[in-house]
Amino acid sequence: MLKIAIQKSGRLSEQSLRLIEECGIRLATTDRKLKADAANFPIQVLFLRDDDIPQYVEDGVADIGIVGENEVWEKGKDVRVIRQLGFARCRLSLAIAKDESYEGLSYFNGKKIATSYPRILRKQLAQLNIEARIEEVGGSVEIAPGVGLAQGIFDIVGTGSTLLMNGLKEVCTLVHSEAVLIANNDLSAEAQSVLSQLLFRISAVRNAGCNKYILLNAPNERLEEIVALLPGMKSPTVLPLALSGWSSVHTVIREQAFWEVISQLRSLGAEGILVVDIEKMIL
Numbered sequence: 440m441l442k443i444a445i446q447k448s449g450r451l452s453e454q455s456l457r458l459i460e461e462c463g464i465r466l467a468t469t470d471r472k473l474k475a476d477a478a479n480f481p482i483q484v485l486f487l488r489d490d491d492i493p494q495y496v497e498d499g500v501a502d503i504g505i506v507g508e509n510e511v512w513e514k515g516k517d518v519r520v521i522r523q524l525g526f527a528r529c530r531l532s533l534a535i536a537k538d539e540s541y542e543g544l545s546y547f548n549g550k551k552i553a554t555s556y557p558r559i560l561r562k563q564l565a566q567l568n569i570e571a572r573i574e575e576v577g578g579s580v581e582i583a584p585g586v587g588l589a590q591g592i593f594d595i596v597g598t599g600s601t602l603l604m605n606g607l608k609e610v611c612t613l614v615h616s617e618a619v620l621i622a623n624n625d626l627s628a629e630a631q632s633v634l635s636q637l638l639f640r641i642s643a644v645r646n647a648g649c650n651k652y653i654l655l656n657a658p659n660e661r662l663e664e665i666v667a668l669l670p671g672m673k674s675p676t677v678l679p680l681a682l683s684g685w686s687s688v689h690t691v692i693r694e695q696a697f698w699e700v701i702s703q704l705r706s707l708g709a710e711g712i713l714v715v716d717i718e719k720m721i722l
């Protein structure tokens with residue numbers, strides 16, 4: 440049985456559970472329980488505070504865990520980061536009161552910065568040769584400049600609206616973070632084997648998520664040019680339509696790439712373009 444720790448409630452919870460579900464793993468009902476076994480996969484889910492997950496994984500109480508990279512760096516535990524998961528993307532930035540004038544990082548020399556991430560901040564400031572005092576706070580960091588606790592803050596920024604609401608401006612991003620899968624350094628052979636199966640499923644889910652299945656009708660005289668715009672897993676499938684002079688083209692394409700070529704496809708005469716979600720994709 441592989442034990443996976445995920446956040447009980449917070450920014451990572453919903454997407455962590457969704458990833459497990461998209462991997463085809465069915466959990467027994469989880470209401471108010473801190474543990475749940477899967478009905479169809481040898482895995483047990485532990486629901487924890489995200490700050491505690493690196494420690495639990497280092498100790499082997501959990502074999503693996505899903506946590507923000509920022510928590511991995513901050514806690515400095517002896518765990519392996521084995522996969523970036525592409526959600527809970529955020530940045531950790533320095534911010535100051537919006538009316539303060541700012542001419543560069545040297546602003547922070549001799550100043551006090553409030554943060555819940557003192558370890559990350561200390562390391563970054565040392566690399567940048569900035570000598571600031573660090574004031575560690577547990578939360579509500581954005582209030583610090585307004586109440587005179589510090590001149591600056593170092594905290595998580597997603598959309599930037601929390602900074603705005605608190606009369607602050609972001610002046611420098613120091614690191615970017617996203618959710619990652621971490622693992623204990625000393626997994627048993629059995630746990631490692633279940634983890635490999637899980638990683639295979641995660642790859643299939645993540646590949647599917649950023650690709651689309653495209654079907655379109657193309658006039659035969661422009662077929663070569665249309666196919667040239669569309670990469671496929673090997674190459675696009677081309678089938679004749681019942682209507683002579685036309686073909687149906689099917690392919691898998693990254694969603695972003697699709698939006699980049701859509702107007703060219705249309706100007707080459709492509710019609711009836713369907714874009715379909717892919718549930719799993721095994722390369």
Ligand SMILES: Nc1ncnc2c1ncn2[C@@H]1O[C@H](COP(=O)(O)OP(=O)(O)OP(=O)(O)O)[C@@H](O)[C@H]1O
Nearest residue numbers: 446449450451488489490507527528529595596597
């Ligand atoms: N605004 C945001 N946008 C994107 N990702 C975020 C944002 N805020 C936090 N995160 C990411 O989600 C993780 C969890 O954030 P959350 O605010 O739920 O943590 P928490 O309040 O410490 O929760 P817990 O109660 O479990 O300790 C953060 O460590 C970070 O990686």
Ligand SMILES: O=P(O)(O)OC[C@H]1O[C@H](OP(=O)(O)OP(=O)(O)O)[C@H](O)[C@@H]1O
Nearest residue numbers: 450578594595596597598599600601602
């Ligand atoms: O740039 P934004 O999109 O406004 O997001 C940034 C905020 O999000 C996080 O807090 P969260 O909302 O998770 O609350 P918490 O820290 O109290 O858990 C973080 O600590 C910031 O305060």
Ligand SMILES: [Mg+2]
Nearest residue numbers: 488489490491
């Ligand atoms: Mg926390």
